Amino acid sequence: xxxxxxxxxxxxxxxxxxxxxxxxxxxxxxxxxxxxxxxxxxxxxxxxxxxxxxxxxxxxxxxxxxxxxxxxxxxxxxxxxxxxxxxxxxxxxxxxxxxxxxxxxxxxxxxxxxxxxxxxxxxxxxxxxxxxxxxxxxxxxxxxxxxxxxxxxxxxxxxxxxxxxxxxxxxxxxxxxxxxxxxxxxxxxxxxxxxxxxxxxxxxxxxxxxxxxxxxxxxxxxxxxxxxxxxxxxxxxxxxxxxxxxxxxxxxxxxxxxxxxxxxxxxxxxxxxxxxxxxxxxxxxxxxxxxxxxxxxxxxxxxxxxxxxxxxxxxxxxxxxxxxxxxxxxxxxxxxxxxxxxxxxxxxxxxxxxxxxxxxxxxxxxxxxxxxxxxxxxxxxxxxxxxxxxxxxxxxxxxxxxxxxxxxxxxxxxxxxxxxxxxxxxxxxxxxxxxxxxxxxx
Amino acid sequence: xxxxxxxxxxxxxxxxxxxxxxxxxxxxxxxxxxxxxxxxxxxxxxxxxxxxxxxxxxxxxxxxxxxxxxxxxxxxxxxxxxxxxxxxxxxxxxxxxxxxxxxxxxxxxxxxxxxxxxxxxxxxxxxxxxxxxxxxxxxxxxxxxxxxxxxxxxxxxxxxxxxxxxxxxxxxxxxxxxxxxxxxxxxxxxxxxxxxxxxxxxxxxxxxxxxxxxxxxxxxxxxxxxxxxxxxxxxxxxxxxxxxxxxxxxxxxxxxxxxxxxxxxxxxxxxxxxxxxxxxxxxxxxxxxxxxxxxxxxxxxxxxxxxxxxxxxxxxxxxxxxxxxxxxxxxxxxxxxxxxxxxxxxxxxxxxxxxxxxxxxxxxxxxxxxxxxxxxxxxxxxxxxxxxxxxxxxxxxxxxxxxxxxxxxxxxxxxxxxxxxxxxxxxxxxxxxxxxxxxxxx
Numbered sequence: 001x002x003x004x005x006x007x008x009x010x011x012x013x014x015x016x017x018x019x020x021x022x023x024x025x026x027x028x029x030x031x032x033x034x035x036x037x038x039x040x041x042x043x044x045x046x047x048x049x050x051x052x053x054x055x056x057x058x059x060x061x062x063x064x065x066x067x068x069x070x071x072x073x074x075x076x077x078x079x080x081x082x083x084x085x086x087x088x089x090x091x092x093x094x095x096x097x098x099x100x101x102x103x104x105x106x107x108x109x110x111x112x113x114x115x116x117x118x119x120x121x122x123x124x125x126x127x128x129x130x131x132x133x134x135x136x137x138x139x140x141x142x143x144x145x146x147x148x149x150x151x152x153x154x155x156x157x158x159x160x161x162x163x164x165x166x167x168x169x170x171x172x173x174x175x176x177x178x179x180x181x182x183x184x185x186x187x188x189x190x191x192x193x194x195x196x197x198x199x200x201x202x203x204x205x206x207x208x209x210x211x212x213x214x215x216x217x218x219x220x221x222x223x224x225x226x227x228x229x230x231x232x233x234x235x236x237x238x239x240x241x242x243x244x245x246x247x248x249x250x251x252x253x254x255x256x257x258x259x260x261x262x263x264x265x266x267x268x269x270x271x272x273x274x275x276x277x278x279x280x281x282x283x284x285x286x287x288x289x290x291x292x293x294x295x296x297x298x299x300x301x302x303x304x305x306x307x308x309x310x311x312x313x314x315x316x317x318x319x320x321x322x323x324x325x326x327x328x329x330x331x332x333x334x335x336x337x338x339x340x341x342x343x344x345x346x347x348x349x350x351x352x353x354x355x356x357x358x359x360x361x362x363x364x365x366x367x368x369x370x371x372x373x374x375x376x377x378x379x380x381x382x383x384x385x386x387x388x389x390x391x392x393x394x395x396x397x398x399x400x401x402x403x404x405x406x407x408x409x410x411x412x413x414x415x416x417x418x419x420x421x422x423x424x425x426x427x428x429x430x431x432x433x434x435x436x437x438x439x440x441x442x
Numbered sequence: 443x444x445x446x447x448x449x450x451x452x453x454x455x456x457x458x459x460x461x462x463x464x465x466x467x468x469x470x471x472x473x474x475x476x477x478x479x480x481x482x483x484x485x486x487x488x489x490x491x492x493x494x495x496x497x498x499x500x501x502x503x504x505x506x507x508x509x510x511x512x513x514x515x516x517x518x519x520x521x522x523x524x525x526x527x528x529x530x531x532x533x534x535x536x537x538x539x540x541x542x543x544x545x546x547x548x549x550x551x552x553x554x555x556x557x558x559x560x561x562x563x564x565x566x567x568x569x570x571x572x573x574x575x576x577x578x579x580x581x582x583x584x585x586x587x588x589x590x591x592x593x594x595x596x597x598x599x600x601x602x603x604x605x606x607x608x609x610x611x612x613x614x615x616x617x618x619x620x621x622x623x624x625x626x627x628x629x630x631x632x633x634x635x636x637x638x639x640x641x642x643x644x645x646x647x648x649x650x651x652x653x654x655x656x657x658x659x660x661x662x663x664x665x666x667x668x669x670x671x672x673x674x675x676x677x678x679x680x681x682x683x684x685x686x687x688x689x690x691x692x693x694x695x696x697x698x699x700x701x702x703x704x705x706x707x708x709x710x711x712x713x714x715x716x717x718x719x720x721x722x723x724x725x726x727x728x729x730x731x732x733x734x735x736x737x738x739x740x741x742x743x744x745x746x747x748x749x750x751x752x753x754x755x756x757x758x759x760x761x762x763x764x765x766x767x768x769x770x771x772x773x774x775x776x777x778x779x780x781x782x783x784x785x786x787x788x789x790x791x792x793x794x795x796x797x798x799x800x801x802x803x804x805x806x807x808x809x810x811x812x813x814x815x816x817x818x819x820x821x822x823x824x825x826x827x828x829x830x831x832x833x834x835x836x837x838x839x840x841x842x843x844x845x846x847x848x849x850x851x852x853x854x855x856x857x858x859x860x861x862x863x864x865x866x867x868x869x870x871x872x873x874x875x876x877x878x879x880x881x882x883x884x
Contacts, residue, residue: 061604061877078520080874087652088875097654100608151878162503166542210529212539415865416858423857432522433530435503436593 028052028095029357032113032122034103035288036063036086039322039342040128044096045089046350052357054096055120057113061085061100064150065408067339068417070191072154073280074161074198075206075433079151081417082408103129106293108315124317124353127290127304128346131323131337134286134301141262145186145279148195157280159435161199164277166435169211180277181219184267186259187283188225189232190375193242195280196223197378200249205379207433221251222274224267226258226283231375231383233336238383241392245377259283285337287324294318299326299334308365310349321345327366335368339407344368374400470494470537471799474555474564476545477730478505478528481764481784482570486538487531488792494799496538497562499555503527503542506592507850509781510859512633514596515722516603516640517648517875521593523859524850545571548735550757566759566795569732569746570788573765573779576728576743583704587628587721590637599722601877603641606719608877611653622719623661626709628701629725630667631674632817635684637722638665639820642691647821649875663693664716666709668700668725673817673825675778680825683834687819701725727779729766736760741768741776750807752791763787769808777810781849786810816842 028051033040036058044056062083071077090096105114106127112119133147146157161183168180181203185196203219210216223230223246229239230246230253243253254269261268266276284301291298294312297305303326304312310327312318321327322342327335335341348366355362372386374396382396391399401421408414470493475482478500486498504525513519532538547556548569554561575589588599603625610622623645627638645661652658665672665688671681672688672695685695696711703710708718726743733740736754739747745768746754752769754760763769764784769777777783790808797804814828816838824839826832833841843863850856 061608061875078522079876079878080520083876085652085875087649091651098652100612151876155878166503170542207529209533210527210540415861419857419861433503433527434521434525434593436521436597 029123030055030121031124031126031353032057032120033126033128034058034113035128035130035322035324036060036098037066037128037130037322037342038339039130039346040126041086041089042343042346043126043128043321043350044346045093046347047353048093048095050095050350050354050357052095052353054093055099055122056086056090056096057099057101057103057115057120058086059100059102060150061087062151063089065404066149067190068404068408069148069151069154070194070198072151072432073148073157073195074202075158076198077417077420078432079155081420083151106290106318108294108318111317122317125319126346126349127293127312127318127320127324128322128342129288129290129324131285131287131301133281134284135281136284138262141259141281144262144264145184145259145267145281147281148191155436158432160278161202162433162435165203165207165211165214165216167277169213175275177214178220179266179275181214181216182266182274182276182278183219183221184274184276184279185221185223186267186279186281188223188227188230188253188255189282192223192225192280192282193230193246193375193377195282196221196251197246197249197376197381200246200251201378204250220276221249222254222276223251224254224257224259224269224283226256228256230255233338233373234375234383234385235390238385238390238392242375242377242383245381245392249378285323290320290324294320296320301326309352309362310345310366319349321349327368329368336373338373340371341368374403376400471565472497472563473566473568473795474499474562475568475570476500476555477570477572477764477766478502478540479508479570479572479764479784480781481572481788482568483528483531484785484788485568485570485763485792486788487535488789489795490535490537492537492792492796492799494537494795496535497541497564498528498532498538499541499543499545499557499562500528501542501544502592503529504593505531507846508591509632510846510850511590511593511596512636512640514593514874515590515599515637516644517600518640519859519862520874521597523862525593548732548760550736550760553759564759567761568788568791569735569754569760569762569766570764570784571730571732571766573727573729573743575723576726577723578726580704583701583723586704586706587626587701587709587723589723590633597878600874602720603644604875604877607645607649607653607656607658609719611655617717619656620662621708621717623656623658624708624716624718624720625661625663626716626718626721627663627665628709628721628723630665630669630672630695630697631724634665634667634722634724635672635688635817635819637724638663638693639688639691639818639823642688642693643820646692662718663691664696664718665693666696666699666701666711666725668698670698672697675815676817676825676827677832680827680832680834684817684819684825687823687825687835691820727765732762732766736762738762743768751794751804752787752808761791763791769810771810778815780815782813783810816845818842 030053033056047054065082068082087098101115112121135141164180168177171177183199185192200221204217207216230242231239257269259267266274287302291304296312304320306320306325310319323337374384376382380397382400384391384396384399405414405418472495475498489496507524510524529540543557554563577583606622610619613619625641627634642663646659649658672684673681699711701709708716729744733746738754746762748762748767752761765779816826818824822839824842825834826838826841847856847860
């Protein structure tokens with residue numbers, strides 16, 4: 001176990017070549033991976049069987065299938081359907097161990113990762129800590145407009161949404177009732193579009209028969225996007241399809257508008273006040289503070305601008321991948337913050353490390369192979385862009401469903417989610433409508 | 443909606459006969475049910491189609507299949523597998539509405555139920571508020587030895603159990619590590635037996651491969667029962683079978699011993715100190731405070747001693763059922779606090795009210811029809827007592843599984859739970875090993 005304790009090397013040596021003399025003992029080299037999201041976990045599993053020791057550090061004990069998190073927030077799926085314990089995923093990988101803890105910094109010279117109560121030394125480090133919500137200098141909005149990044153965010157949001165209907169049912173003032181039944185989603189990217197569609201479905205179908213005093217189908221769902229169109233990462237035709245699908249579900253789509261103020265009563269869009277009971281923030285993300293740890297150059301969203309081999313400039317043995325990194329494709333465009341980019345980056349770094357430790361030449365620079373982008377808009381409708389083919393409507397939804405089920409970790413999750421979807425597709429039910437923890441007494 | 447507002451009757455009238463003149467308007471009589479557990483919900487659904495208005499009040503928005511709660515606490519099932527939204531269950535029952543709120547008292551003379559911010563008037567009241575943990579005058583123990591009554595208790599306990607292993611993995615002091623891997627269950631009734639068996643299974647099989655520094659199969663699970671045998675509600679032969687099944691799973695069973703002290707470091711059994719990292723309280727319950735609301739006679743566990751028609755003495759229009767009531771069978775023995783008693787009581791009161799409102803004679807006094815008692819002891823083993831037949835081992839487990847799946851509310855839940863069980867039976871996996879909310883950072 002003593003490899004968890006910092007062992008300052010006699011001479012800070014930034015080269016990564018496998019040089020037994022540079023290590024104080026004969027143990028295989030130690031690869032530390034911070035973050036067990038898509039990027040970190042794909043790097044870890046790609047190192048299975050390699051002659052290295054792998055330590056995965058995460059502050060949570062589960063890997064999350066983030067693309068379906070909005071389904072937990074809108075009571076369609078249970079947390080365990082889309083989250084798997086990291087230890088379980090790596091239990092059969094003999095060279096990997098898992099450490100539950102929060103990383104607070106990196107000492108690149110001494111080659112140690114800093115945690116609250118200890119240090120972990122590394123021969124190579126992969127930083128895959130993802131991103132969190134960004135409120136563009138208005139962090140005080142986070143109390144009124146929560147975002148959606150982990151299971152706790154999702155169950156809190158589920159509670160907020162379901163409690164809003166409970167309070168509306170119980171409210172006799174018609175103006176206040178209408179406010180409680182107004183849901184504002186800030187941000188028209190994939191998360192915002194999926195949230196807005198799912199809330200509309202929840203309100204207009206799933207719970208339509210549950211209440212007596214209110215008509216939940218009269219709920220107002222407003223999606224606000226600062227740019228000129230929804231889903232800016234997709235081709236324009238699909239953006240238009242998404243907009244019209246959402247409008248068919250009864251969602252008000254506001255393009256070219258920006259939230260300028262936000263509190264418990266709703267939001268301001270410039271001069272216009274929108275009274276709302278629930279605001280959800282899907283408007284921006286900020287990379288986790290890896291750039292500060294490394295004193296590295298970063299873009300406005302805090303992403304570390306990495307080298308062609310995904311290493312941090314000046315540190316050939318420290319790699320930054322996924323939403324924490326700004327990597328570029330051959331045209332020089334920044335790669336999007338999506339799962340498939342993070343996974344390919346993780347596998348690339350694992351391959352590169354294996355070459356280096358074996359004393360072989362580096363593989364060619366990282367290149368992203370685009371396998372398509374998908375977003376769903378409520379029940380039975382989606383948009384898909386595979387480059388060579390663009391889909392919308394029901395067929396895109398079927399592709400979306402199959403792809404998401406396929407990429408879920410674990411056969412059991414795949415079965416459960418497939419069954420849950422089939423079930424709610426047939427019955428319109430959303431089974432996970434539980435208000436848990438927090439007071440429901442108002 | 444104004445029937446939710448208290449309408450003091452011109453003359454306090456304790457008779458329940460349907461007398462239109464005694465009501466201020468021509469609306470059908472109003473039956474208020476407090477608590478949506480097995481008792482309250484079976485009363486509510488048995489009143490479907492009857493010429494009454496039904497209001498179900500609960501402080502949580504879900505009905506809970508409590509017999510499987512220990513499965514959530516030990517990461518076998520997800521909350522939504524065993525909990526269903528009350529509104530969903532009653533959504534098609536036109537004469538029923540649901541009110542989310544906490545009842546603080548009853549004014550039996552004015553015939554109103556008191557909530558924090560309002561009153562709800564009733565023509566007949568059914569109190570089915572269940573029971574909570576009892577620490578026998580040591581309420582301060584609740585911080586160290588949590589009990590298991592609702593979903594939040596279960597997810598908290600799941601977090602506590604899983605975090606104990608995480609901390610043990612990270613602990614280098616061997617004594618402290620052993621303490622963290624010691625689990626103490628106080629109380630040898632069905633909940634205690636099921637919890638102890640499930641923790642043993644979790645530690646010795648499900649997560650055996652997950653850790654590197656610790657060997658979870660060396661975990662110590664201790665079940666403490668003050669009485670001379672486990673499962674006192676079962677015949678002696680089955681108690682012995684349960685004990686030997688648990689011991690085969692590696693659980694230490696301590697009979698005739700009582701917890702005399704309890705803190706973060708473990709428990710005292712008289713002079714003996716047991717150092718443990720996690721203590722779970724399954725030793726006693728106390729009925730909710732309905733007896734205080736009604737100034738009614740009650741037993742030591744706080745249960746209202748009800749009349750033969752399950753009404754509270756002196757209040758023919760107020761009924762107390764389930765774990766809140768002490769009803770007796772024909773031999774004078776108290777009926778046990780189990781689901782089937784509560785359900786039969788709920789249906790009985792519903793039938794009685796329909797007779798009275800129709801001006802007919804009351805049905806004969808309530809009589810419990812025993813359909814058997816079941817308890818499970820880990821994977822593939824259980825005990826069952828049907829009176830005419832006693833089962834143990836694998837056959838009892840199959841009966842137990844089928845019965846529990848059958849009684850789950852909702853076809854979807856039945857499917858999911860059946861599949862989850864089949865899956866974990868084949869693979870030994872426990873899918874819901876998520877540490878959510880609360881700090882995992884120590």
